[in-house]
Amino acid sequence: MFPSKFDYFRAETLSEAVDLLARYGDQGRILAGGQSIIPLMKLRLAAPAVLIDINRIREMEVIQEGNGHGLRIGALARHHHLEVRRWPASLASLGDAARVIGDPQIRNVGTVGGSLAEVDPAGDWGPVMLSLSAKVKAISSRGERIIPVDELFKEAYTSSLKEDELLREIEIPIPADRTGTAYLKMERKVGDFAIASAAVQVSLSPDGRCQDIRIGLGGVALVPLRPRRAEEHLQGSSLDHQVIVEAQELVQQDCEPFADIRGTVEFKRHLAGVLFRRALGIALQRAEGKEVETVHV
Amino acid sequence: MSRHRVKMKVNGLDYEEEIESRLLLVHFLRDNLGYTGSHVGCDTSHCGACTVLVNGVSVKSCTFLALQADGGEVVTIEGLAQGEKLHPIQEAFWNNHALQCGYCTPGMVMSALFLLSNNPRPTEVTVRRAIAGNLCRCTGYQFIVDAILEAGSKIEAK
Numbered sequence: 332m333f334p335s336k337f338d339y340f341r342a343e344t345l346s347e348a349v350d351l352l353a354r355y356g357d358q359g360r361i362l363a364g365g366q367s368i369i370p371l372m373k374l375r376l377a378a379p380a381v382l383i384d385i386n387r388i389r390e391m392e393v394i395q396e397g398n399g400h401g402l403r404i405g406a407l408a409r410h411h412h413l414e415v416r417r418w419p420a421s422l423a424s425l426g427d428a429a430r431v432i433g434d435p436q437i438r439n440v441g442t443v444g445g446s447l448a449e450v451d452p453a454g455d456w457g458p459v460m461l462s463l464s465a466k467v468k469a470i471s472s473r474g475e476r477i478i479p480v481d482e483l484f485k486e487a488y489t490s491s492l493k494e495d496e497l498l499r500e501i502e503i504p505i506p507a508d509r510t511g512t513a514y515l516k517m518e519r520k521v522g523d524f525a526i527a528s529a530a531v532q533v534s535l536s537p538d539g540r541c542q543d544i545r546i547g548l549g550g551v552a553l554v555p556l557r558p559r560r561a562e563e564h565l566q567g568s569s570l571d572h573q574v575i576v577e578a579q580e581l582v583q584q585d586c587e588p589f590a591d592i593r594g595t596v597e598f599k600r601h602l603a604g605v606l607f608r609r610a611l612g613i614a615l616q617r618a619e620g621k622e623v624e625t626v627h628v
Numbered sequence: 629m630s631r632h633r634v635k636m637k638v639n640g641l642d643y644e645e646e647i648e649s650r651l652l653l654v655h656f657l658r659d660n661l662g663y664t665g666s667h668v669g670c671d672t673s674h675c676g677a678c679t680v681l682v683n684g685v686s687v688k689s690c691t692f693l694a695l696q697a698d699g700g701e702v703v704t705i706e707g708l709a710q711g712e713k714l715h716p717i718q719e720a721f722w723n724n725h726a727l728q729c730g731y732c733t734p735g736m737v738m739s740a741l742f743l744l745s746n747n748p749r750p751t752e753v754t755v756r757r758a759i760a761g762n763l764c765r766c767t768g769y770q771f772i773v774d775a776i777l778e779a780g781s782k783i784e785a786k
Binding site: 332333334335336337338339340341362365366369370372373374382384386433434435436437439440521522 | 629630632648649650651652655671672673674676679685686687688690691692693695696739742743757758760761
């Protein structure tokens with residue numbers, strides 16, 4: 332099938348995009364990679380009157396590290412760019428997630444910003460960005476707004492971006508030394524969204540205790556979720572077996588999964604706990620300098 | 629504006645047409661330009677039978693507006709053989725019985741082309757990951773994987 336009719340505008344620069352959004356944002360949508368919106372339009376589940384194509388704004392594709400600003404990922408960075416980039420242990424979950432999104436063709440075209448703004452309950456970037464304390468920068472004709480990523484996720488498939496706002500880039504703060512990260516996703520088949528997924532960022536103090544921990548869960552609520560009770564339980568702990576088992580239990584309790592074709596409530600809840608524990612294990616190994624793969628195929 | 633002029637190079641030839649903005653690249657290639665080798669196999673962007681290269685990168689042309697390829701270069705399955713001479717990937721598919729009904733085959737070959745142009749000697753695991761976006765109902769994939777591995781070694785040998 333094919334989409335219903337729409338007016339198409341192409342922005343060649345950021346300021347053109349901002350102008351177009353100011354004029355048409357109420358009737359239109361941004362076309363980034365289109366790997367979410369075009370399938371929806373083909374099934375006529377979405378029928379925007381206007382599409383604003385931003386793919387020519389090359390500066391939005393840039394991934395920039397350093398300068399004391401942490402990592403800045405342009406909203407148009409394609410999933411593939413993050414898949415092939417070498418990441419340190421403290422940002423390895425970005426590579427883990429990039430590798431399991433969709434399939435090669437989707438990764439070539441789909442974008443990090445587009446995917447985040449889609450707020451799919453089982454999307455991959457949401458849990459990872461939550462675990463990395465990411466913020467997004469939104470721009471409009473009214474100025475700039477920095478939004479912590481947990482405030483970006485308003486509802487399933489609904490971001491808190493205003494109609495005239497463009498998600499410009501994602502900012503990730505520089506992690507502390509001795510930080511390891513990991514993202515694990517369980518899917519029914521290749522290319523699928525997660526049944527459940529878990530992202531972990533853990534920082535170790537010099538004596539090996541848990542200095543800081545952040546967990547992001549996917550597929551177990553209407554939006555990506557941070558299980559804060561589990562985080563608090565692990566904070567400052569020795570990260571021994573018992574503490575981790577207790578944290579796993581708290582993760583499972585704090586999930587709010589809904590049953591769907593991918594799994595029952597019980598299965599998703601169970602899976603979230605298991606994936607959290609495995610992701611924590613990998614993140615800890617990486618924090619200690621080991622190289623660990625999360626995707627074996 | 630729901631109609632636009634679009635220009636692109638397809639298989640080395642220049643084309644320019646006026647189209648609806650909603651026209652998908654696969655339909656532009658098939659219906660406007662007559663390149664019916666790219667197939668529509670699903671409604672949900674899963675099957676990959678429509679896979680082509682846009683500016684060197686593999687893309688599901690059913691999930692891509694023709695306008696997104698404006699000013700760009702597209703390669704379809706029709707662009708691989710040179711007259712009667714098959715591309716090494718096509719030859720390897722033939723030699724390894726890597727097709728039965730042939731419906732997924734153009735997409736498989738284009739995904740293989742994208743893989744081998746970036747990674748000339750992939751492992752079997754890498755090949756399987758590279759065709760993860762292409763579904764086949766006939767073959768069970770093994771011969772397709774064999775064909776791509778063989779094509780890789782032949783291309784690199786040249």
